[in-house]
Amino acid sequence: MDVTFTDTEERAALMVLEGLNAELEAYLRRPVEIRVFRESRVVPSTYVAFGTSAPFYDYGDGEDIAGEYPDLMLESYIMSVNNSPIVEVQELTATVKGGDPVVLEEGTNFTVRKFGVEIYSGIGADTRLDVTYKAGLDGTDIPYFKLVILRAATRETQNMHDDVVGIKDLVTRNVAPLQTGFIESELSLLKRWKRKKI
16 A cells, blocks of 8 residues: 554554454454463363263173273263364363362363363363363455455544544534444355354
């Protein structure tokens, strides 16, 4: 665009972009760019998981599989998270009441899903789970989100410019008010990325 911003103008432009990014994330109910989040959950006291060492769980030939999978639970626990889709789990710890945190390993103790973590070993009722993870929309959709944000930012910036010129001249300018934020046609194109409420 061959335009040089002053420091004040650059701060104002960043404020507009950050505000529109936040508005888009509120509409989609998910982060648009990948960020790190940390959440905690306590497994409900009603949760019951039977281990493979349970006496009724065997191959039918008198041998149970406890030796092969001593910590495997027959019923996994799904820990849903507030931000999705999950890109990567950096750390997941389980803390039993009165105990020390134990780091769970992906592939051994849990599997990462798009909207949460499926934990299949090493936990029980009242266990505190702490997860640090990266989440956000990624891939080929990002340029489209950038384009929509820049279009809305252009409108916002034009409004700011008209307001500033009007104040400088001490005269109200005869300019039709522009739309602020995203317009309905833009939001309707973004609906397919909107997270459903559970």
